[in-house]
Amino acid sequence: MSILVDNETRLLVQGITGSQGAFHAQQMIQYGTNVVAGAVPGRGGQWAVGNTPVFDTVHEAVATTDANASIIFVPAAFAVDALLEAADAGVALIVCITENIPALDMARARAFIDSTDSLLIGPNCPGLISPGSAKVGIMAGHIHTPGNVGIVSRSGTLTYEVIYALTERGIGQSTAVGIGGDPIKGLNFLDVLQMFERDAGTEQVVLIGEIGGADEQVAADFIRTEMSKPVTAFIAGQTAPPGKRMGHAGAIISGGEGTAAEKIEALQDAGVAIARHPEEIADLAAKNV
Amino acid sequence: MSILVDNETRLLVQGITGSQGAFHAQQMIQYGTNVVAGAVPGRGGQWAVGNTPVFDTVHEAVATTDANASIIFVPAAFAVDALLEAADAGVALIVCITENIPALDMARARAFIDSTDSLLIGPNCPGLISPGSAKVGIMAGHIHTPGNVGIVSRSGTLTYEVIYALTERGIGQSTAVGIGGDPIKGLNFLDVLQMFERDAGTEQVVLIGEIGGADEQVAADFIRTEMSKPVTAFIAGQTAPPGKRMGHAGAIISGGEGTAAEKIEALQDAGVAIARHPEEIADLAAKNV
Amino acid sequence: MKLHEYQSKRVFAQYGVPIPSGEVATTPAQARAIAEGIGKPVVIKSQVLVGGRGKAGGIKLARTPDEAEEVAGHILGMDIKGLTVKQVLVDEAADIRSEIYLGAVLDRSARKVAIMASSEGGVEIEEVAAQTPEKIITVHVHPLLGMQGFQARQLAYGIGLPKEHIAAFTRIALSLYQAFVESDASLAEINPLVINGDNQLQAVDGKILLDDSALPRQEQLAALRDPDEDSPTEAEARESGLSYIDLDGEIGCMVNGAGLAMATMDIIKLYGGNPANFLDIGGGAGADKVLAALRIILRDARVKAVLINIFGGITRCDEVAKGIVEAITSLNVEVPIVVRMVGVNEDEGRQILAASNLPSANRLSEAVQMAVAAAKGEGA
């Protein structure tokens, strides 16, 4: 079992004719994801990546193919329009890979999406994967293996590092969700932890956080008070100097908020095992198997 | 018993130091309404209408007096700010008397209010009254008498006419709600009918509609499918010529939508007794007593 | 409030919608000069605030400046549905390849602005809605989010627009929404939006209705009001703060409150009479407003009786009575007046009226029956 995506996922790829969109659509299809349609204005009626029909609008794509999830590979200047379109068309799960979307645009978009029934993951995220059933993202599929560890992370390659270490030790994953590093985004740690807590196929959870914001502290609160499954965590940026932006827009410390030390303390207080480096996560997770 | 307002109502008057606000605050207090505060920017710390404390902001008024309802007597140019302020401060029931608020402002305000827990009545309405316990509006209190007929109306003086006829025949009212005649407003017929249907103190309902829009048709649908209590209705504007605006911004017929004939037919199909003139409502209601 | 075609198109043009080059003329000579300036065939279009100008002969093609002068001379002064044509728009004639409808309207049920498009432009959208509703594509705009690009594309692809026009159409649709919102419109239509001989989109006809409640903050647009939109009497009433509409009957009515005024008209009809007008004196009217209202009603020669129906509340009966007495004293009243007055200060009001010996009633239906009888000369 898994959360958010599985064999029932019928995926729409927004921007399927771009180089990123086409490449990853191909990769997702190869992994076994059920890619049912693409949407690119002006390309309606064409076929992409083999036999995937392309539509001019998301509404048309959804009406024709019953797509229930969408992944967005659209340049930053058009990505907000694309995700609003998906939400307006009633797509249940929207995954936005695009990076460098202005934060105020995301604040507006998120406020709108919250008034719909859609869930958003990202932007600026690698997407998510339920190993063995569906990959809706840009991660390398082959490093994953099915299992019962749920993973939620703000980071991309750092997550691969952890997955790699887990898989090497024979510990499989139920679903790995990359929520992205932007300051304003869709699902956060709390939302995903709640889903893992409810998911019968997930027996323990790995949380990969980083400096900036307070989402890890909010997650810690939930873990302490509501969560029955064991959690292991790693927080990146312990050595990052304050006030400098480390790539992710979210990874900036201002006014003393969001240091690695604060986050680690909050998580430890909630009974979370803290790994000192990514590979140690696998060691700690192994104890819970 | 009654809906929306009663002895538990703690009323804030926004614009209490204006001539309308002061006059009607006085009238409401005389009727027995529990007026706990006024809000007027720049008048904080003063007293109005005898011993009602005035605050600069609604948040301060609510924090100090636990006001749970607000009535707005503020000029059209400032009324939307006033009602957003009340909603933001968590006031449960907001009654906006002000007329001539631009429709697009109301569309925006309503979209915001829908994201809060507040209910809005109006704008451009006479307010509402639960006879014998609370008057939150500008109607003449003395023509009402306590009883178990619920009234919901888009019109002001026309409602008084009906109430007057009911009271003259000894038929009392549980609550009379003037929802106002504007095209975009807070509670509509449907919302108030649902409340009356649930209210143990209401045994039958009188609906007073007029030309324009389709709210009466929506109400008819609910009455037909969900409502157990008898409903009597009058629709004003049967002789109004199409395309002309009859005072209320809502009372305009365009493109054949919203004629009195359509509305009457829909209500009759739902089993509603239709009065040919306002006084006849009392005759019809008397049959249900 | 309605804007003329040329005013509406200028508003659209401010937001970047392409419109034909053209100017307004009030004389045939001006029309000729404009046509000369354009240097191509022109269309002479009467500017009156009613529909059906084309069918009435108020829109004509002119191939030369001579013809423009002649056609303008014919159209200027023409009567269209009771309105005299005082100005014509002289527009470069478009070589029309196809006609699209594009409109924005406030949808009160959805509480949102609806943007509609149809490949069937050039006819009234109500007609399309009745005959081929599937040819109308509608999107609703979230009031706080505003219109989005994807919505414009939904319309464009929805009406099957050729690919080469999608981008231009999208810009025009977003502009129309912007114009609608920033003008506080209740309706804004481009019909037809044509694909012309140069294969460009162009708004050939336009229409804007403004939200009257927003006019105080739309000074520039409010200043465009054509006094001919309302009858002189309606305009005078508006000046006095009254809401008045001319009707065809014989019983003048003066009522406080729009709903009650409409109900009063309905009851007049019910008892066999016909209302001569709708007149709402509003809430809290004083004696001066009442006087102004009666002056307007009594000027109408068709009026055979007057019915005054006041339910006192904010409006006080004694104030209304004062106005009535003043009217009777100062105006030459030749028709019977029936007064029905209930509510705040009704006793004081009746006392003031007592001297004037006016027939009055307590119940509304009774008062209406008296007025109907009086209008029929059956005495009151």
Next chain:
Amino acid sequence: MKLHEYQSKRVFAQYGVPIPSGEVATTPAQARAIAEGIGKPVVIKSQVLVGGRGKAGGIKLARTPDEAEEVAGHILGMDIKGLTVKQVLVDEAADIRSEIYLGAVLDRSARKVAIMASSEGGVEIEEVAAQTPEKIITVHVHPLLGMQGFQARQLAYGIGLPKEHIAAFTRIALSLYQAFVESDASLAEINPLVINGDNQLQAVDGKILLDDSALPRQEQLAALRDPDEDSPTEAEARESGLSYIDLDGEIGCMVNGAGLAMATMDIIKLYGGNPANFLDIGGGAGADKVLAALRIILRDARVKAVLINIFGGITRCDEVAKGIVEAITSLNVEVPIVVRMVGVNEDEGRQILAASNLPSANRLSEAVQMAVAAAKGEGA
């Protein structure tokens, strides 16, 4: 991206916020001329993109043009926290009666812009937050609705502003929000907002941070970038599309992905080393980016060893390997380089590297330990 004080205040002024009259000078003579033009005492303020300019002696009063020239001569060229003062703002000196704080910041937890005000202006808001948090009034703005008048009044009354200043403050707060949103800021502060000798509100100091993601659509603001904001190396990295930050350690790192880069730094520290930099080559970097990254790292004389950590995905290991080989060939590499490469095309990458005889490891922790040892001269 940070704006200078004078740039920030000019942005605010465009939105109607009152600011002191003043100009920027790059020479003492210019400062004198500006002071003469103002004709009143002035403040000479160093324009450098760091805090604490006042304490560092970078802000001084000058009563006369002579004094302005002298003071400007002193401040220009001064070193403040490693930055050389190249320009000063010569502002009319305000007669300050009281100081207010007013700021807007994107609150990521609330996902809204927070507007904060305090009667304790003129000091850092963090200090007020730590000592007298009750003196900070905050409102959150609904992203779709925008800031409302009532919210500005909540701030004004909340900080106990005298009645006479409420209206002006309200306008300024709404302007600040507008400036924030239309500039795509992540922070916009007026501190202090003063009540001056003429009893008027005036923004005496201002600060704006811009959202880097929005710079492509903020061309005018983006053009204001001060190249001194970043070190020359950081600026060069940005030109090459790399995310680079100078640090103090001895181990240069090159990583793909920000989270993995931070984690790599953390592990270096864990094993007793110190990272010399943060460097994220981003996703899908080619050989040229890798070459540019290594050139930047190797230029730092403090670097005693380089750690390359690549988890192939969008980034292909063979491409990275090509860049490394090119760097070794073309640059004068005098320090050991440890490569750790896993993922897409790792075998091809290793083959390319084989010739170069670089130490490599499969596990990250192992690679880090090798790099730390190498930096300590313990051989790799």
